[in-house]
Amino acid sequence: MTTRIKICGLTREADVEAAVAAGADAIGFVFYAKSRRAVTPARAKALAKLLPPFVTPVGLFVNATDAELQAGLEALPNMLVQFHGDETPADCERVGRPYLRAARMAPGFDLVDFSSRFSSAQAILLDAHVDGYGGGGKVFDWSLIPPNAASHLVLSGGLNAANVGDGIARVRPWAVDVSSGVEVAFGLKSADLIHEFCSAVKRADAELSRETHG
Numbered sequence: 263m264t265t266r267i268k269i270c271g272l273t274r275e276a277d278v279e280a281a282v283a284a285g286a287d288a289i290g291f292v293f294y295a296k297s298r299r300a301v302t303p304a305r306a307k308a309l310a311k312l313l314p315p316f317v318t319p320v321g322l323f324v325n326a327t328d329a330e331l332q333a334g335l336e337a338l339p340n341m342l343v344q345f346h347g348d349e350t351p352a353d354c355e356r357v358g359r360p361y362l363r364a365a366r367m368a369p370g371f372d373l374v375d376f377s378s379r380f381s382s383a384q385a386i387l388l389d390a391h392v393d394g395y396g397g398g399g400k401v402f403d404w405s406l407i408p409p410n411a412a413s414h415l416v417l418s419g420g421l422n423a424a425n426v427g428d429g430i431a432r433v434r435p436w437a438v439d440v441s442s443g444v445e446v447a448f449g450l451k452s453a454d455l456i457h458e459f460c461s462a463v464k465r466a467d468a469e470l471s472r473e474t475h476g
């Protein structure tokens with residue numbers, strides 16, 4: 263299987279170009295004003311114009327107001343919505359768009375129950391439980407993920423080129439998502455690290471395919 267790749271928290275044209283060139287399937291824009299990776303809807307619109315067909319823009323929101331959601335959706339009408347705060351299933355469904363719902367993984371968290379409550383999500387995105395909701399570059403204990411927790415899982419939380427292959431082999435996610443792990447300083451993406459991350463994902467897929475098909 264091909265593991266899809268999302269590169270999140272892009273703020274500059276060069277980062278978007280690097281992610282597309284490296285083979286990313288999705289690009290995330292952070293619409294959360296408290297994040298140092300935040301972009302305005304107008305900025306996201308300008309960056310998303312660089313995306314070729316079949317690369318999906320994703321808008322990340324944390325407990326956004328209706329006005330903030332609307333502004334994001336108007337700027338990026340074709341975006342997938344990533345809810346990364348305390349949104350309820352009703353909050354997510356009210357927006358009427360395909361969405362990812364972030365689960366903040368920590369010991370005792372009931373992922374099976376969470377996934378069943380958010381069964382209308384396209385995928386459950388697994389992130390470590392950190393202060394500030396996410397994007398903390400922290401790996402969580404992957405053994406907390408029960409088998410068949412959701413039909414589509416996006417693995418995130420502290421991924422980088424060195425550990426993403428292990429994550430793919432152990433979790434077998436539909437997709438992986440990275441932000442901190444492709445940065446040289448907080449919020450500053452590196453084209454080289456983006457390329458290394460995407461190459462590591464492709465190597466892991468090739469290794470799994472060899473194990474499966476010989």
Ligand SMILES: O=C(O)c1ccccc1N[C@@H]1O[C@H](COP(=O)(O)O)[C@@H](O)[C@H]1O
Binds near residue numbers: 394400419420
């Ligand atoms: O990136 C942020 O600033 C952010 C803020 C609030 C919620 C989520 C955020 N980022 C997302 O967190 C995960 C994990 O990121 P990392 O690779 O550990 O840095 C990922 O989905 C980011 O998009």
